[in-house]
Amino acid sequence: MAKEPVRVLVTGAAGQIGYALVPMIARGVMLGADQPVILHMLDIPPAAETLNGVKMELVDAAFPLLKGVVATTDVVEACTGVNVAVMVGGFPRKEGMERKDVMSKNVSIYKSQASALEQHAAPNCKVLVVANPANTNALILKEFAPSIPAKNITCLTRLDHNRALGQISEKLNVQVSDVKNVIIWGNHSSSQYPDVNHATVMTPSGEKPVRELVKDDAWLNGEFITTVQQRGAAIIKARKLSSALSAASAACDHIRDWVLGTPEGTWVSMGVYSDGSYNAPAGVIYSFPVTCKNGEWTIVQGLAIDEFSRKKLDLTGQELTEEKELAYSCLS
Numbered sequence: 001m002a003k004e005p006v007r008v009l010v011t012g013a014a015g016q017i018g019y020a021l022v023p024m025i026a027r028g029v030m031l032g033a034d035q036p037v038i039l040h041m042l043d044i045p046p047a048a049e050t051l052n053g054v055k056m057e058l059v060d061a062a063f064p065l066l067k068g069v070v071a072t073t074d075v076v077e078a079c080t081g082v083n084v085a086v087m088v089g090g091f092p093r094k095e096g097m098e099r100k101d102v103m104s105k106n107v108s109i110y111k112s113q114a115s116a117l118e119q120h121a122a123p124n125c126k127v128l129v130v131a132n133p134a135n136t137n138a139l140i141l142k143e144f145a146p147s148i149p150a151k152n153i154t155c156l157t158r159l160d161h162n163r164a165l166g167q168i169s170e171k172l173n174v175q176v177s178d179v180k181n182v183i184i185w186g187n188h189s190s191s192q193y194p195d196v197n198h199a200t201v202m203t204p205s206g207e208k209p210v211r212e213l214v215k216d217d218a219w220l221n222g223e224f225i226t227t228v229q230q231r232g233a234a235i236i237k238a239r240k241l242s243s244a245l246s247a248a249s250a251a252c253d254h255i256r257d258w259v260l261g262t263p264e265g266t267w268v269s270m271g272v273y274s275d276g277s278y279n280a281p282a283g284v285i286y287s288f289p290v291t292c293k294n295g296e297w298t299i300v301q302g303l304a305i306d307e308f309s310r311k312k313l314d315l316t317g318q319e320l321t322e323e324k325e326l327a328y329s330c331l332s
Contacts, residue, residue, distance in 0.1 A: 005036040005067040007122070009082040011113065012089025013041030013071070014050040016241060017130065020248035021086065022054065026063040030252040031084075031259060038068040042078035043089065079116040083125055084259075086251055087113065087141070090131025103133065103323070104330040110137045111331075114144035121148070126295075128254055129155040130247060134188045135271050135285040136323040142273065142285075151296065154258070155271030157192065157287035159243070159250035160184040163231045164194040167224055168201070172213055178202040179210070183289045184228075184269035185309075186280070186316025187323070192287065193312035194228040196220055198303055221308060262292045267300045278305060278313060284320040 008025050012018050018041070024030060025037055039058065043051045055071040072078050079085070091105035110129075117125060125148060129138035134155040142153045161184050169176035179201050185193040199210040214220055227234075235243040257268050267289040276282035277299045289300040305313065 003035055005038045006031055006084060007038045007040055007082045009040040009042065009078055009085040009121075011042045011078070011085075011087050012131065014043040014047040014054055015088065016244035017088045017247045017251075018043075019054060020244045021088065021251060022058060023061060023063070024248055024252050026058060026061065026066040028065050029249075030255050032256070033065075036065050036067045038070070039066065040070040040072075040078050040080075040082055042072060042075060045073045048073050075113060075116040076120055079113070079120040081120070081122050082117075083122045084255060085117060085121065085125055085127045086255070087127065087129045087137070088131055088251075089113075090137060093132075100326060100330070103136070103326050106131065106133065106137050107140050107327050107330040110140040111144045114141040117141070118145040118147055124149070125152065126255070126258060127153045128251060129153070129271075130251055132188065133323055135287075135320055136327050138271060138285045139324060140327055150273040153273065153285075154254070154297075155188060155285050155287075156247070156251055156254055157184040157188050157269045157271045158254040159247050160188060160192055160194060160228055160231075160287075161269035162246065162250050162253065163228045164196070164224075167227055168196065168199065168210055168214070171219070171224075172201060172210075174201055174203075180266050181289070182210075182269075183267075183303075184287045185278075185313050186287055187320050188271060188287065189316075189319065190229045191316040191319045192229055193309065193316055194225055195309055195312075196224070197306065197309060198289075258292050258297060259295055260292075261294070262290075267291050270297055272297060272299070275299070277301065278303075280313060281317045281321050284317070284324050286317065286320060 051071045055069050093102045138155040164182040165176050165179045168179045182199045183195040196210045200207040269287050270290045271285045271287045274280050274282050274286040280286045290297040
């Protein structure tokens, strides 16, 4: 018995990340190799022609799982009936712009998209915000889509999580699939805290803590953290464009684990609505370690937090509280 198609919205679909993301979704990377999809692609009117070109390519790729494509500049049409929404579109920070300017542009974008999702998306639609400032954009979306459950609105810190896994795998010269349970705490910004205190590596003699294998606390508490925090900027410097392929891949990972579940004994990092766990500020979207089962995420509880980590968690939490205040001031 063939499954019913799932409708997946990608906003900003004509952009770099969108262009990398839509073929992954159509190929089954996000929802599984047996799950048909109907893609809803939204972009702004100036990008309409490019968006149509992307649609043509999707048709030309003849993806067996792709059961339909909606390419539109109309937010209501784009949001109608969607089960999963990946919010990639946003206003990027340009040279000479103040943080508040970017924030106010994104507040108005996310306010209007939130109300369209609120009114037209399928019940229990799952939302992933990718566009920066991702945590606060997700919070604004939550405010203006009150009937979407708070637990269904998340932001992407899986990219940072995957970057952390990649750094450890390169440092130890092991397969990235053998490294697990790093954590990204807090904001998807340079204040985030990549934490390896609970991370392990599968070795021929069983699982071993990352710290024990790396044997270099100065690197783990210094260069490792800053490399992950500033990886996006390093890619822009090298590529002259922001990270698109890795962001698209991480978005697929985030939704796939959320919908299909995390492997036993493994957690991932997701920006979710904070309940104050680990003394993080409540009422912001904060990245925690989570496990997923039956389409629901749960914050991993009871992990020991040392003094070094505590300061980092508080610092990124403070930045999120300030961002929230800034965003709310743009609403008034």
